Amino acid sequence: MQNQLQTQYELSHEQLEKMRAECGIDLIGVTTVEPFSELLPVLTAYRDKGFESGFEHPVIEERIDPGNLVPGAKSMLAIAIAYYTEDHASMHRPAGVRGVLSKYAWGLDYHRVLRDKMNLLIGAMENELGRTIACHLSVDTGPLVDRAVAERAGIGWFGKNCSIITEKYGSWVFLGQLVTDVLIEPGRPYEGSLCGDCDLCIRACPTGALVDPFTTDSSRCLSYITQMKGLVPLEFRTKMGTRIWGCDTCQVVCPSNKQAANASGEEFRPEPELAFPELTALLGLSSREFKNEFGATAAAWRGVNVIKRNALIALGNLKQVEAVPRILEFLTNDRPELRGTAAWAVAQMMERLNRDRPGLAGEVLTQVRLAAEKETDPAVQDEMQWAFTHNG
Ligand code: B12
Ligand code: SF4
Ligand code: SF4
Incomplete structure (x- = not known):
């Protein structure tokens, strides 16, 4: 039988x-x-x-x-x-001021x-x-x-x-x-999860996105947040750190990945300049240049503006004072999320600017004020207002 x-x-x-x-x-x-x-x-x-x-x-x-x-x-x-x-x-992260793409990209x-x-x-x-x-x-x-x-x-x-x-x-x-339509004998699933008592990933998640074991609230997951359009909700911006695309934290901490065998194919060999892109270089990319550089990766499908917004956040988190003149140019950009995020990014640096470069600090506040006066988007106006009240 x-x-x-x-x-x-x-x-x-x-x-x-x-x-x-x-x-x-x-x-x-x-x-x-x-x-x-x-x-x-x-x-x-x-x-x-x-x-x-x-x-x-x-x-x-x-x-x-x-x-x-x-x-x-x-x-x-x-x-x-x-x-x-x-x-x-x-x-390793090459020298320079860099962000990071998730390993999957x-x-x-x-x-x-x-x-x-x-x-x-x-x-x-x-x-x-x-x-x-x-x-x-x-x-x-x-x-x-x-x-x-x-x-x-x-x-x-x-x-x-x-x-x-x-x-x-x-x-x-x-x-x-x-x-x-080919009939093949089915294999057998594992008998449940093999995680046991471990909960390292849940404890390591920077945003509490793993709301329960086996459940991710996408709206809190940095993988989603780095890919979403528009302004990133305020509570997640510092948590993004230098992430430009995706998030690997809950996999990096996983003990099951410590002994993982290496991939054999050539397709996923990393290119350091793409894996850890130079942040101010990202800010300068046109759509065409972005497509040329990143078009073959899985980080390109949302377009260049999402990447620029994330680069502005990373620069703010790194308090990259040297990047201030470049960031200020975005206060009048045609994308509202870039105008608003630029205001947030310079606000992150005000304490350092007040201490080390008081002249530049004054210039930043003037430019944010002028931009706010011309701003027509209420959400961006709020961002600029926020930048004023958090000026170190
Ligand atoms: C939407 C989506 C996202 C969303 C939502 C993620 C999510 N957890 O659902 C966002 C943008 C956040 C995302 C992020 C990532 N994603 Co994604 N994503 C998808 C997509 C398109 C659909 C996922 C889906 O249907 N979710 C629905 C929810 C309910 O499913 P779930 O969270 O996985 O939950 C399952 C289990 O928890 C299980 N379950 C529920 N209750 C219980 C209870 C017990 C006891 C057990 C054992 C199981 C269990 O049932 C659920 C359904 O299977 C799939 C591709 C696809 N078409 O399936 C890729 C996919 C899941 N993503 C993938 C990857 C690589 C990622 C990232 C690692 C990328 C990164 N490094 O940034 C992260 C991981 C984040 C995370 N915590 O999951 C891979 C996963 C590969 C893998 N080894 O698992 C997929 C399969 C794409 C692919 N084809 O390779 N992703
Ligand atoms: S991908 Fe990052 S933010 Fe999302 S669940 Fe994992 S650790 Fe949390
Ligand atoms: S870190 Fe890995 S083994 Fe531990 S609970 Fe999370 S997925 Fe399971």
Whole structure:
């Protein structure tokens, strides 16, 4: 009876393992296309509590039903690609006044890398089966909950920091999935989370975004905040430190990442000038220059103004007095979030300016006052007013 059932599967795990290695995929798992019914209350509560970022696919019913994505869907393949290369560990901030991009944006944009590898996998499966297969592949921007798919396919377990943690590569992996009409035996998920009593990530999170184990309030998460448009809420600006894009804190502290194997591919090898960009250089980039320099990374999709705003915040946090003349130019910029953030950034330096450069301190206050008089955006006016009342 058991043999009869096994012969129904069209590809064995051995065949899949061979294709995985040939296609440069680090981990592969299989699950069914059964709906993720248990996620319905989780995703609904997440939305009702206001924890969503707005980057999630909007229709919850579609997020939990892989079977709808392909006619005759029978299985789902989950893949993981590791991105922590041997160079990540030895990377140091080069000299100069610099910010930092999250490690996930240090190499090539993972969306492209994973899509390419999954397309190779589709080709390999078609070769093996001698037929065209129906497929729906997605990485990040598809309807499915990538982490839930990976967990059910046995790729890893949920950490209390919400990340999928794998035995071999820790949580430094990107996830993708392929819904297909090929019947493959499903793998087995881990039996729950392996975090045990640890709560290091929850204690280390700078903003309290991990409001409960396994739950991130996006509106407090610096990964979201560095990507949001407009003015960053005041309470998070100093907490951003020198983060220009994303946040790695809850993964860096995780013991499961201490022994993580290095990524083997070349795609994510870091380039120090991009990983730790020079802050005043960022302020000077045009949209075209930004696209040329950062367009191939995962840090480019929100455009240059979000990056400039974050660079202004980082300069304010570093109290970079030398950058004051450059920052003051932004008080009359055509972007309200840059005008307002520039006022905040110089206000961070007033104590130091009053002490070390009183002449420049007076000039700063004059320029902020003049800008405030001309300002028409009420939110920016508030920022400038705030800068006046916090002038050291
Ligand atoms: C929206 C989004 C964000 C938002 C919200 C994050 C979040 N936690 O949901 C923001 C912008 C904040 C974000 C940040 C990051 N993201 Co993001 N993001 C997504 C996206 C598009 C959707 C996530 C989603 O659906 N969330 C819904 C909530 C409810 O899910 P969840 O928080 O993961 O919670 C799950 C578990 O907690 C579990 N659960 C619930 N209750 C319980 C109870 C127990 C006991 C257990 C065991 C589990 C459990 O069920 C939930 C659903 O699976 C996915 C891609 C995708 N399409 O899925 C990428 C994705 C999750 N992001 C990813 C990455 C890399 C990141 C960052 C690490 C980037 C960075 N360094 O800055 C951070 C991590 C922050 C964090 N704490 O999660 C990767 C994760 C890879 C991995 N190894 O897990 C993904 C999968 C993209 C990809 N394809 O590789 N992200
Ligand atoms: S990514 Fe940063 S801000 Fe977000 S939950 Fe993790 S530590 Fe907290
Ligand atoms: S830091 Fe501890 S609690 Fe957080 S994900 Fe890692 S093992 Fe789990």
